[in-house]
Amino acid sequence: MKTNIDRRTFVAKLNKASVALACLGMGVVSVSGVSPRSGGSLLREEKIDAVAGELYLEKFPEERSVELLVKKIWDKSLEDLETTSQEAIEDVLCNTIRRDFREEQVLSLAGWLVSRSEARFFAIQSILIKGI
Amino acid sequence: MIIDSREIEDGASFWTDVCVIGSGAAGLTFAKEILGTGREIFLMESGGHLTSPEADDLNVGTLEGEMFDYYQDYLLKERIRVYGGSTNIWEGVCLPLQEIDFEEREWMPNSAWPISKSDLDPYYARAANYLGIHGYDKSVSDDPSPIAPRMLPEETEWEGLAFHMSNQRRLGIQFEEELKNAENLKLHLHANAILFEGNENGSKIEAVEFATLEGRRFKVKANLFVLAAGGMENCRILLNSNADTDQNIGNQYDNLGRYFMDQFHTPGGRVVLPNPLDDHLSYDRALSESHGYIKMGALSLKQSAQRRHRISNQTLIFQETSKFKIDDERNRAVASSMPLFEKKSVRRRDTKTPFVYWFRLKSEVGATPDNRITLGEEKDALGVRRLHLCWKLSEDDRRMFARFTRMFGNALGEHFIGRLQEWYTENGKLSKHTKGHGHQLGGTRMHADPRKGVVDANCSVHGVTNFKILGGSVFPSGGNTNPTMTIMALAIRMADQFKKGVS
Numbered sequence: 001m002k003t004n005i006d007r008r009t010f011v012a013k014l015n016k017a018s019v020a021l022a023c024l025g026m027g028v029v030s031v032s033g034v035s036p037r038s039g040g041s042l043l044r045e046e047k048i049d050a051v052a053g054e055l056y057l058e059k060f061p062e063e064r065s066v067e068l069l070v071k072k073i074w075d076k077s078l079e080d081l082e083t084t085s086q087e088a089i090e091d092v093l094c095n096t097i098r099r100d101f102r103e104e105q106v107l108s109l110a111g112w113l114v115s116r117s118e119a120r121f122f123a124i125q126s127i128l129i130k131g132i
Numbered sequence: 133m134i135i136d137s138r139e140i141e142d143g144a145s146f147w148t149d150v151c152v153i154g155s156g157a158a159g160l161t162f163a164k165e166i167l168g169t170g171r172e173i174f175l176m177e178s179g180g181h182l183t184s185p186e187a188d189d190l191n192v193g194t195l196e197g198e199m200f201d202y203y204q205d206y207l208l209k210e211r212i213r214v215y216g217g218s219t220n221i222w223e224g225v226c227l228p229l230q231e232i233d234f235e236e237r238e239w240m241p242n243s244a245w246p247i248s249k250s251d252l253d254p255y256y257a258r259a260a261n262y263l264g265i266h267g268y269d270k271s272v273s274d275d276p277s278p279i280a281p282r283m284l285p286e287e288t289e290w291e292g293l294a295f296h297m298s299n300q301r302r303l304g305i306q307f308e309e310e311l312k313n314a315e316n317l318k319l320h321l322h323a324n325a326i327l328f329e330g331n332e333n334g335s336k337i338e339a340v341e342f343a344t345l346e347g348r349r350f351k352v353k354a355n356l357f358v359l360a361a362g363g364m365e366n367c368r369i370l371l372n373s374n375a376d377t378d379q380n381i382g383n384q385y386d387n388l389g390r391y392f393m394d395q396f397h398t399p400g401g402r403v404v405l406p407n408p409l410d411d412h413l414s415y416d417r418a419l420s421e422s423h424g425y426i427k428m429g430a431l432s433l434k435q436s437a438q439r440r441h442r443i444s445n446q447t448l449i450f451q452e453t454s455k456f457k458i459d460d461e462r463n464r465a466v467a468s469s470m471p472l473f474e475k476k477s478v479r480r481r482d483t484k485t486p487f488v489y490w491f492r493l494k495s496e497v498g499a500t501p502d503n504r505i506t507l508g509e510e511k512d513a514l515g516v517r518r519l520h521l522c523w524k525l526s527e528d529d530r531r532m533f534a535r536f537t538r539m540f541g542n543a544l545g546e547h548f549i550g551r552l553q554e555w556y557t558e559n560g561k562l563s564k565h566t567k568g569h570g571h572q573l574g575g576t577r578m579h580a581d582p583r584k585g586v587v588d589a590n591c592s593v594h595g596v597t598n599f600k601i602l603g604g605s606v607f608p609s610g611g612n613t614n615p616t617m618t619i620m621a622l623a624i625r626m627a628d629q630f631k632k633g634v635s
């Protein structure tokens with residue numbers, strides 16, 4: 001990741017967003033690989049982190065950049081996101097996903113219908129995991 | 133009285149007031165309804181009380197179209213030759229057609245009925261009585277079932293449909309005592325209608341010829357003939373009547389056998405949900421607990437949304453997942469990492485497993501003239517040419533099935549209800565689990581204009597004074613609901629018209 005922001009904080013924030021947004025014990029894509037997955041996964045499959053993100057990046061290799069993906073989801077630079085409140089990060093992500101479905105900005109990952117922003121969010125996590 | 137037609141003398145001839153051919157839901161209901169008129173009724177049935185391989189063989193024919201790639205048994209499994217007809221094997225799922233199904237919809241080819249839902253409403257209520265459906269009439273207060281199954285919020289374009297489950301499914305058994313004891317009805321078993329004989333100008337049916345598998349033949353003359361031999365046999369008998377003769381009964385404008393439809397029935401996909409489905413949305417549970425008042429829930433697009441999106445009438449029916457395992461590695465991984473988003477609400481459940489259901493698509497298809505029943509070359513044991521059925525999905529049909537699933541997936545996502553995996557896609561090959569529904573529709577379609585249909589709005593064959601047809605074959609379009617209740621409503625309506633004429 002070519003940025004000077006405090007990656008640990010950033011990762012924690014994304015983790016928090018993903019935990020906050022994932023509901024009811026559905027599998028949570030873990031960024032750090034540590035705790036957020038307390039809810040477990042759909043089939044209790046252990047090595048599933050960010051597979052969805054990888055699938056997305058296979059389809060859109062030109063988006064393999066956290067900076068670009070952050071910009072596309074939150075319309076902010078990484079630095080700006082770093083100073084954005086947790087709540088605002090979650091709000092924007094939620095609303096963008098909602099809008100994606102409404103406007104049919106969707107795609108199919110292994111047949112699952114996901115919002116483009118949601119898939120990008122997976123992709124960020126996938127890149128970060130690899131980078132850690 | 134019940135008569136075994138195998139014992140009728142070869143070459144015999146009979147006269148009766150009304151000759152009804154076929155003792156399925158349509159023929160039985162009509163015959164029972166007119167018992168009180170005192171008119172003599174012959175109810176002629178090809179089968180007996182039990183199925184037999186010889187009778188089944190009469191249903192053998194040939195199939196054409198991708199739909200049948202995995203379903204070569206369609207002609208044998210989706211109907212039956214026995215007293216009571218297909219109500220011996222049906223599931224008893226009932227619902228009237230919706231208003232939109234009767235309308236002309238530009239995007240559904242040849243879709244208009246010459247009658248509307250309100251014309252049938254009183255008859256639906258009477259059909260519900262026969263079918264043992266409690267609570268059909270909303271004023272009945274003892275209906276314990278909470279209805280309107282809901283998965284998506286009211287303000288969306290989606291609504292729950294509540295199918296009734298009949299608890300009087302075996303209509304043959306239900307009606308038999310009364311029919312047997314009626315002085316003016318003779319139920320002929322093992323009597324196969326093979327030929328309609330018209331008068332010289334084809335304006336009247338003079339007689340119908342029957343054959344038994346033992347090789348005997350006899351004729352029945354009547355004031356009124358009602359053909360109710362099932363969606364496909366209705367066409368075949370008439371086509372056979374016209375083949376190699378100068379007759380053209382019901383076929384002046386080459387509509388006979390055309391516009392065949394069944395409902396498209398395929399596994400459409402899978403959903404992951406944070407909460408279990410309401411019992412009424414689970415097909416398996418509704419079916420196993422059906423006591424006449426349990427309803428089977430399904431989801432559908434509101435009629436206004438269908439009009440807005442110019443899409444066919446379709447249903448999603450949810451089932452437990454066990455039949456389709458999540459076995460593919462990548463597939464499983466994506467499903468596993470699928471977060472369900474719910475704004476500001478981190479409601480974690482103790483259980484680590486979300487709920488996965490697969491769903492079937494039950495979809496209306498367009499009525500097109502090339503989907504048709506014709507006669508094959510080979511003949512059956514009675515010397516009647518076997519049936520050939522061509523049923524192909526159009527590009528528009530496929531596009532609308534895929535669109536419907538996609539719209540549902542979008543709605544689940546937008547409202548943070550769950551996520552959907554699409555199995556049916558527009559370009560994909562049909563699943564090997566794709567089926568027809570045993571809902572054979574079209575072939576003697578209803579239309580006010582004789583150039584566009586075989587029967588008129590009262591199910592009378594155009595241009596023939598004493599000949600009516602009942603069954604799915606008269607449907608100009610199919611809707612997304614099971615047809616039997618409508619078939620029975622049409623039979624009761626026809627009976628009322630007959631009674632009026634008699635009085």
Ligand SMILES: Cc1cc2nc3c(=O)[nH]c(=O)nc-3n(C[C@H](O)[C@H](O)[C@H](O)COP(=O)(O)OP(=O)(O)OC[C@H]3O[C@@H](n4cnc5c(N)ncnc54)[C@H](O)[C@@H]3O)c2cc1C
Nearest residue numbers: 154156157158178217218223224225325362570603614616
């Ligand atoms: C497996 C299955 C499940 C179904 N489930 C449902 C459901 O849940 N809900 C629903 O609404 N519908 C369902 N259906 C469809 C339903 O069974 C039919 O719509 C309905 O029974 C049709 O009634 P019918 O009287 O028009 O035809 P049929 O029931 O086919 O009756 C026609 C009768 O005519 C007789 N016959 C045929 N040829 C001749 C001849 N040449 N001479 C004399 N008699 C003849 C046949 O033996 C038969 O008895 C199902 C069908 C199947 C096969």
